[in-house]
Amino acid sequence: MSIATTHPVEHAADHHPSGLLRWLTTTNHKDIGTMYMIFSLIMFFVGGLMILAVRAELFQPGLQLMKPEFFNQLIGVHALVMIFAALMPAATGFANWMIPLMIGAPDMALPRLNNWGFWLLPPAAILLTLPFTLALLGIGDGAIATGWTFYAPLSVQGGMGVDFAILAVHILGISSIMGSINIIVTIFNMRAPGMTMMKLPLFAWGWLITAFLLIATLPVLAGAVTMLLTDRHFGTHFFDAAGGGDPILFQHLFWFFGHPEVYILLLPVWGLMPHVLSTFCRKPTYGYKAQVYSFVAIGLLSVVVWAHHFFTAGMPVPALIYFMFSTMAISLPLAVLFFCWIATMWKGSMTFETPMLFAVGFIVLFGIAGLTGLILADVAADAQYHHSYFVVAHFHYALFAGGIMGVMTGVYYWLPKWTGHMYSEKLGKLHFWLTVVSFNLTFIPQFFLGLAGMPRRIPDYALQFAEFNAISTVGAFILGLSQLIFAWNIWTCVRGGPKVDSRVWEGAEGLEWELASPPPHHSWETQPVIK
């Protein structure tokens, strides 16, 4: 605390290098958080452009724009980019910006690790997408074409795009693990005096569980893709039956990571929701403890249900029944969260600014993801849904409506705090309504496509699927274009706009709203005391 007395807050910002070097060398949690958010937004558009090319190809039957090989590359890299380079960095960006502010800490516990964690991301993103460029120059045959799941033996057979993706996943994994260590250490050690674990903001709780899940499961993914790498180049046979291996082993390892990954993407959003709801309902969060226990329960359950991702691969009846019931059990803690969200709204005094609109949109659409997830858990019905567009629609309700709309909620909620300016409420509402309508226009037809029997990941389809695909493509393009409003709104808000006070929202409660907007370069040099 002696530093605080010799370096007054308003001068602290003068001590860092300027220009590019500032961003390269920064160890400030806000700078790093900002970089995470910008990186995430850029990659969101990169991944979005890829899938718009795919939707354009699927607008009509027949191959119009691309070869099937290229189509397969686009779908896989779209998923990898959206999951690892758009959604996960956005959540880490939130954590960097908000956790120190919320728990009354001056910065993250490990600032240099923080810097390193971020700067691993751009090289990884380049590794993922570089094979596209190399193929244009005649080197190799493009990016990974196995879908994001890397299933062996298809991935053993694939071109060098698979090696690029394996290395990219390694680097992204290291970055995520470092971020997680930092968040855990920060939450455990740097809370303001008096902030017990059961007074910790729910956003921090959500992230804490995410961080543990990342540390528990990412090494398994790293192991799986390393085994794949040695199968490809060093003569091992982990996934080759001819050498005593088993292709299904890869699926077990992959989904041991892959299923918790869903909750890794969603828990930060679930953590954020109570803050937003409580703010715009002007009413304290309902069921704080119940929500914390639900986070923990979902975290624990998420690592024991993985095989429901490949029921069709065939497994013994007891295994089918176990994985079905354990998956269904997740609906119980999830229902507690829904109950608490709605109970927080109940008898509040609601207003519907953009963050609240996104929060309500999130609850409804994520509800569809949860309910369709419940029926997907049923092994018998899953035999029809699996590998079909029904599943595609389901997980986009989970990861777009649940994940990305959750991130948008957070961006609109905290952007005035970060910039000191209010964004355009008019554009924000326009963005919300366009997003919600076009999202449903894109994905509701995909539920029906799946039921009618259209497999996923096909570049061309039978004629009975034509109408729904055309509708879905129209929806996707409106959805994609609507996001330009989002980017423009953020840009103009960063550049200027009406000044906001420290509290920003009438009903906002919590330490982060005690600091000025934007907060000083070094926040909480004197720790607040929680009574």
Next chain:
Amino acid sequence: MLNCVFRSQGADVAAANTRCRVRRRVFSTAALTASGTAGAAFNFNFPEPVTPIARETLHIHNEFMLIITILFVVVFAIMIYSMIKHRKSVGHQPAKFTGPTGKMQWFWALVPFGILLFIDFVLMGIPAVNAIITMEDTQTRADMVLKVTGMQWKWQYEYPGTDVKFISTMATPRDQIANAEAKGEHYLLEVDKPVVLPVGKKVRILLTSTDVIHTWWVPQFGVKRDAIPGFLRETWVLIEKPGIYRGQCAELCGKDHGFMPVVVHAVPEPEYLAWLEQKKAEAKAAAGGADRAWSRDELMAAGKDVYDKQCVACHQANGQGLPPAFPALAGSKIVTGPLLGADGRIIKDSHVDRVVNGKAGTAMQAFRNSLSDVELAAVITYERNSFGNKVGDMIQPAQIKALR
């Protein structure tokens, strides 16, 4: 409705099915949330089921859809009511509670939890367990076996106990896919040789693969099972109604994943037996063909047929391939290299070796088991003397037979 569900828990699921059928029909119409008037182009539900499993699956699906629709409507009706009544603009003052206070509130907080527990593990769980047990019972009273082998990008069907074995590839012309000609009615869902099965017989289906993982799926059968290289997986169908049923590979298996249809002709048993006899005779005739000497023109003509079905997807009609994943045959060192060693055996990594044994870790599969002696000899001869390759030699089916 509840009656119906509980009755299906009983041991005799089939009997319960019949009893519930009428109710179920009403039920499924109600469950079609989007529309009761499904047009030809807009299917809002599973296609018509033709096996007991598919009917069971459709029933479960409809039931679950109804349950989750009710949950959705009830939960969000409460939320929307709150959003209308409890807003600042109508002057609602916020309450201060942060959890259940008093016994009644605890009761109301726990009721939804209890309802969900009941839905998960009783209402949905019990029919699901019954369905799983039925679905996985491939062996009880099975009448026959069909072996299905997935390979990039076609299906091989075998009738164990007979010599009948054939490969089924997509019949849709490439020009239709490239939009150069009008698309036919069964665009992408038509094959050269459909698999034929008898109706009313329980067919145990064994699945495997020669290269990567494929998934055999016919939506109207309600089964979908992965074909995994090096392992056998199984499922079963009992088709109740004659007809032509179409499906597709459902697991991403490489570039032509979208062009790997499944077509099943379900016919009455006498018709099936007649077809099987005819196939047996064809197999016998083909096996005999390996013993006679073939002329080069005959081999070239037969070779082109095989090439156009088995090889063209990767190596292309002009033999230029799609490098680097799928190398060119035109001017290839392997194709234009020596045919066999001085001792009459296969030279490692030679043309014959590649076609017969494939290349591990690539899409080049071993055709040893999927093509006959005649087909192998023909296609090898064809490749050596086409696309500008002028090796001039040929290999006889009898030579291939001797190499096996």
